[in-house]
Amino acid sequence: MRLKDLEVRHASPREKDYKLADGGGLHLLVRPNGSKLWRMKYRFAGKEKLLSFGAYPSVGLGDARLERAKAKIALAEGLDPGAGNESRKGKTxxxxxxxxxxxxxxxxxxxxxxxxxxxxxxxxxxxxxxxxxxxxxxxxxxxxxxxxxxxxxxxxxxxxxxxxxxxxxxxxxxxxxxxxxxxxxxxxMQPKPRVRHMPRVGVAELPTLVRAIDQYDGDENPRRRAVTRAALLFTLLTWARTNETRLALWSEFEGLDGDDPIWRVPPARMKMEREHLVPLSAPVVALLREVRQFSTGKHVFVGDKLGQPISQNTMIYGCYRMGYRGRQTVHGFRGIASTWANEAECYKADWVEMALAHVEQNEVRGAYNSALYLTPRRRMLAAWAQYITCLNGAHGV
Known part of the structure; x- marks a missing residue:
């Protein structure tokens, strides 16, 4: 049965490729990404071959049928319609x-x-x-x-x-x-919007913030209160993004009992879709052991629903309850850490950017190495954790 233009126009993508036949070998291949491509099957010299006529709607149903007719004429003359087709039509x-x-x-x-x-x-x-x-x-x-x-x-x-x-x-x-x-x-093209930096307090106000997190009492439920506190401190100490923390799995942590513990964040959860290695300081390892008692499944920071992580809003609502609405976001922890590292003048900018997973999108540099600057980054994050611990005084992290 011949296709109608309405069928072609409204052919919706599915999970897998599928074809709409128009007869004479001509069919429309509909791809999962929404593209619709004209193809024609034919046999020449005993072999099955395939012609491509372009994509719909640039090539309409009538145009595709015209190309099919030309191919049929070539076959009738004993010619392979696919031979020299590229040079005749040019490359798409x-x-x-x-x-x-x-x-x-x-x-x-x-x-x-x-x-x-x-x-x-x-x-x-x-x-x-x-x-x-x-x-x-x-x-x-x-x-x-x-x-x-x-x-x-x-x-x-x-x-x-x-x-x-x-x-x-x-x-x-x-x-x-x-x-x-x-x-x-x-x-x-539309101009790029101005970058809006996430609200954050200055480094001078960091001691008050750290103590507020450590003494967090914004929830009546003891377990929920402890997990929220741990998630906030973990994010502050590792320079992680919110989703990187809240979706963290125990299987991603390596060597917690050794000298060089690592958090291996998979590409799927990273903004740049690249694996990211986070060297863990001693206070972070201690924090993970502390939160282990509240975790009953694969997630490190478990929410109220069985087997589910904390919600997207758990940590930001924690900031609100501490009185930091409009003054400090969870993402803003990264800005504070970056300011501290750059003002210290003993850490290279590349180390800081790598620790923040701000990797330059320069294709010429070749393969990305998730372990780049791992040793100096470990020293830098250990110094940051020590700094945070000292700010918190006798309370510890």
Whole structure:
């Protein structure tokens, strides 16, 4: 049964690839990422082969049928419609983009290479992937970028624009394209919003904050009170982000009984999607042993629901109950620690940035090493823990 344009237009992605047949070998391949690609199966010289006609909606149903008719004519004349097809039609943007990506793989770490390709597959390929790379216009690229901006992630739209220009710098010297359609689009994109720093107290007010955390009494439930206190202190001492702390698993901690204990945070929970190693100071190890009595499952900081971690708001509400609403956030702990380390003038900026998991997005630097500066970072975090302990006086951490 022949396809109708309405069926093609409203074909929704599923968990796996699926096909909508139009007859004569022509079908629409619908991918989980939402892309819709025209394909045609045929046999030549006893072998099954596949033709690609581009992506819908850039190539409509009528256009795909026309390409099928041309292929049938070639077959009737004893010719392979796939032979020389690339030179006749030129390379599509997706073909060139994948060639560019493959060319760069050796210089990228796996996580970054995967992120880069996912951006193109999610946004660029469905919009312009099936178009001859020579025929992609600035207006088509801009329309695609604005659809990304409409979702909210302005940093992603700018990265995709950067990738497109890199793809054309790869294509032009090889004769696959003449100009870069993304070259003059920067001024037409939405400006990046100003960075809003999380509220935090100054280093001079840190002693009061530390004592407030250590003596936390913002909850009537003793277990909940102890877990909240431990989570806040743990976050302060490790420079972790809220989700990195609250979703911490016991299986991520190594060598707690040895000389060099480590917290190995998996890529899935890191903002940059890269593994992060946190060297643990003696007070942190002691804190983990203390909180172990309240943990009955895989999570370190257990919430009220059986087998579940503390909620997203547990620690920030703890700050509110201590009287720091609008003055101090949990994320702001990182800013205090960074200020302390930089003002100490004995810790290199690279150590501080690595401890904060602020890794430079420079693809040229090659593979990312999660153990980078691990020894000096261990000394730095140990000194920070000692500083916090001294601020707390006789109470200890």
């Amino acid at each position: 943007f997706e073909q060139v983009a994948r060639a560019w990506h493959a060319n760069r793989l050796s210089g990228l770490d796996d996580a970054h290479a995967s992120r880069l390709l996912r951006r193109l597959e999610r946004d660029a390929f469905p919009a312009i992937g099936g178009i001859d790379v020579r025929k992609v216009t600035a207006a088509q690229v801009l329309e695609m970028l604005r659809s990304v901006e409409a979702r909210g992630p302005l940093d992603v739209s700018r990265r995709i624009k950067q990738h497109i220009s890199q793809i054309y710098r790869f294509a032009i010297p090889q004769g696959w394209a003449e100009t870069d359609p993304a070259q003059y689009l920067t001024d037409l």
